[in-house]
Amino acid sequence: MKTHIIKLFPLIAAILVILQYVFVPNFREFTPLDQTAPTHVFTWFMGFVALMFLVWNIAAFVSKKADEKLRQAALIYSAALVLLLIYDFATLKTGILPQPFVPWSDAILNAIIRDRVILWRSVLHSLRLLFTGYGIGVTLGIIAGVAAGWSKHVRYWVQPVVKVLGAIPPVTWLPIILVVANSLFGGAVFLISLAVWYPVTSTTMNGVLSVPKSTFEAAKTFGVTQFGMIFKVALPASMQFIFQGLMQGMSVACTALLVAELMGVEAGLGWYINRQRGWADFAGMYGAIVIICITFLTVTNVLNIIRRRVLRWKDGEA
Amino acid sequence: MIEIKNITKTFKREGANESLCAIEDLSLSIKRGEFISIIGTSGCGKSTLLRMIAGLEFPTKGEVLFDGEPISGTSPNRGLVFQEHTLFPWMTVKKNIVFALKSAKRYEQYGSIVDTLLETVGLRQFANSYPHQLSGGMRQRAALIRSLAVSPDVLLLDEPLGALDSFTRMQLQDEIVHLWKERGNTMVMITHDVDEAVYLSNRIIVMSPRPGRIVEIVDVPISYPRNRGASEFARLRTRLLKRLDFASEVEHEYYL
Numbered sequence: 001m002k003t004h005i006i007k008l009f010p011l012i013a014a015i016l017v018i019l020q021y022v023f024v025p026n027f028r029e030f031t032p033l034d035q036t037a038p039t040h041v042f043t044w045f046m047g048f049v050a051l052m053f054l055v056w057n058i059a060a061f062v063s064k065k066a067d068e069k070l071r072q073a074a075l076i077y078s079a080a081l082v083l084l085l086i087y088d089f090a091t092l093k094t095g096i097l098p099q100p101f102v103p104w105s106d107a108i109l110n111a112i113i114r115d116r117v118i119l120w121r122s123v124l125h126s127l128r129l130l131f132t133g134y135g136i137g138v139t140l141g142i143i144a145g146v147a148a149g150w151s152k153h154v155r156y157w158v159q160p161v162v163k164v165l166g167a168i169p170p171v172t173w174l175p176i177i178l179v180v181a182n183s184l185f186g187g188a189v190f191l192i193s194l195a196v197w198y199p200v201t202s203t204t205m206n207g208v209l210s211v212p213k214s215t216f217e218a219a220k221t222f223g224v225t226q227f228g229m230i231f232k233v234a235l236p237a238s239m240q241f242i243f244q245g246l247m248q249g250m251s252v253a254c255t256a257l258l259v260a261e262l263m264g265v266e267a268g269l270g271w272y273i274n275r276q277r278g279w280a281d282f283a284g285m286y287g288a289i290v291i292i293c294i295t296f297l298t299v300t301n302v303l304n305i306i307r308r309r310v311l312r313w314k315d316g317e318a
Numbered sequence: 319m320i321e322i323k324n325i326t327k328t329f330k331r332e333g334a335n336e337s338l339c340a341i342e343d344l345s346l347s348i349k350r351g352e353f354i355s356i357i358g359t360s361g362c363g364k365s366t367l368l369r370m371i372a373g374l375e376f377p378t379k380g381e382v383l384f385d386g387e388p389i390s391g392t393s394p395n396r397g398l399v400f401q402e403h404t405l406f407p408w409m410t411v412k413k414n415i416v417f418a419l420k421s422a423k424r425y426e427q428y429g430s431i432v433d434t435l436l437e438t439v440g441l442r443q444f445a446n447s448y449p450h451q452l453s454g455g456m457r458q459r460a461a462l463i464r465s466l467a468v469s470p471d472v473l474l475l476d477e478p479l480g481a482l483d484s485f486t487r488m489q490l491q492d493e494i495v496h497l498w499k500e501r502g503n504t505m506v507m508i509t510h511d512v513d514e515a516v517y518l519s520n521r522i523i524v525m526s527p528r529p530g531r532i533v534e535i536v537d538v539p540i541s542y543p544r545n546r547g548a549s550e551f552a553r554l555r556t557r558l559l560k561r562l563d564f565a566s567e568v569e570h571e572y573y574l
Contacts, residue, residue: 212402214400214404215404215406217374217392217398217400218398218400219406219421220374221372221373221392221396221398221465222417222418222421222422222468223393223394223421224421225421232417236406236408237407237408239408313408313409313410313448313450
């Protein structure tokens with residue numbers, strides 16, 4: 001007999017967060033003029049979260065799949081909500097964490113809503129920068145990787161470049177780029193594509209090198225052309241490795257993007273964070289961090305979904 | 319149709335100046351429609367010989383002729399099946415076969431027989447499965463019909479059943495005989511298994527190692543389908559094992 005109680009944990013945790021927020025006294029009094037005065041936005045938000053878990057619980061009675069998923073995720077979600085509970089306790093309720101440098105959830109949520117237009121524009125600008133650089137880096141990386149995996153002569157030149165430059169964090173070059181580049185956007189694109197190029201090149205090369213010789217020989221006996229050998233054999237055969245590079249590349253690209261925006265580029269999420277810090281708008285700063293987390297998580301998830309699709313022929317990737 | 323004339327093959331050892339002689343002064347002629355098995359202990363150059371017929375390697379001295387022409391590279395006319403299945407794991411079974419046919423530019427001609435071939439080896443309902451979803455035996459069957467689909471004049475088999483359990487082996491041996499009889503192409507197979515060689519082939523080439531050369535060619539005048547338990551079968555097997563120095567109890571008397 002499986003217990004059902006575990007499925008209720010996230011719902012209970014969400015309700016506890018609301019109860020604490022509404023009924024436990026705050027660490028100080030707020031006047032309506034206070035910019036960070038607690039509102040009911042957070043109450044509604046958490047109410048929505050609680051409602052979602054309630055719906056999920058009901059769905060679990062009907063669908064076996066929903067039931068399994070909820071059981072799997074229940075503890076993690078509960079833990080996350082308990083962390084939120086503790087966070088609010090340590091900020092709004094007791095002020096244990098230094099105020100006003102660590103704003104509570106409601107203040108962050110309100111800051112996000114207040115600055116939604118500029119935040120949305122910043123997200124778009126960041127994504128545009130990210131994908132321009134990522135696209136260029138991935139394209140050049142796959143070309144270099146396949147060429148290096150294919151030909152000893154190309155490998156002779158590419159391998160040391162990857163080895164030496166790959167050991168240096170790409171953001172090291174940022175000061176030079178900021179000085180030399182004509183446009184900051186162009187400079188940041190260059191930096192991001194450079195950051196992506198290393199992992200993609202090296203995993204693609206290793207991927208092509210790892211394809212068993214007999215795979216190529218079999219293809220050869222069917223009369224596969226040189227073009228086909230590269231695009232229809234070597235490339236798909238090393239797809240698993242290439243995706244490793246794509247994932248690693250995405251994570252370094254995100255780092256490079258943020259550093260570039262924090263250091264110089266005059267738009268995007270990194271820039272927004274810096275600006276809010278300058279204005280001592282800590283809630284806005286935290287809000288931007290939350291948005292950054294959501295953005296990068298989404299990007300990585302989408303990449304993961306694509307990977308699973310492409311690699312569905314692989315054992316255990318389906 | 320395949321003429322191997324006095325070939326010698328040496329490999330340069332990496333780093334050292336000496337070279338390794340894999341095959342020395344070997345000649346052999348293979349007739350159209352024959353089933354030839356090559357047996358011998360490891361290192362006797364049988365794989366090298368097969369790869370030279372496939373056009374993946376070339377002799378250091380001598381020449382290999384196919385229909386009177388020296389072999390200058392691979393060709394869909396000479397198919398090769400490896401010990402480890404070489405199906406492309408990112409394609410389904412059927413796509414593997416279609417890819418082979420299209421690469422060989424024979425899809426128009428033979429595209430219609432793909433389903434029949436799948437049926438013959440019992441893979442019809444696995445046509446859209448990926449290789450990792452199949453058992454070892456099914457993979458090897460798929461690899462076999464992939465090579466056969468392009469209708470090669472010669473099918474070269476490099477220990478195709480070496481990695482399979484003995485029951486699957488025997489099943490596949492029957493299927494190979496069946497496919498060979500049906501299509502009438504030439505088969506050249508390497509094997510470590512004396513029983514397999516006797517069961518399948520018209521002629522068995524026994525090779526000895528270092529350097530690889532032919533020590534004996536044994537005709538197998540038993541009609542198909544063959545009976546694994548027949549006395550003729552056992553006699554031939556003993557003779558071959560002796561030739562390979564594995565049935566040497568008798569010879570001990572000489573030493574004593």
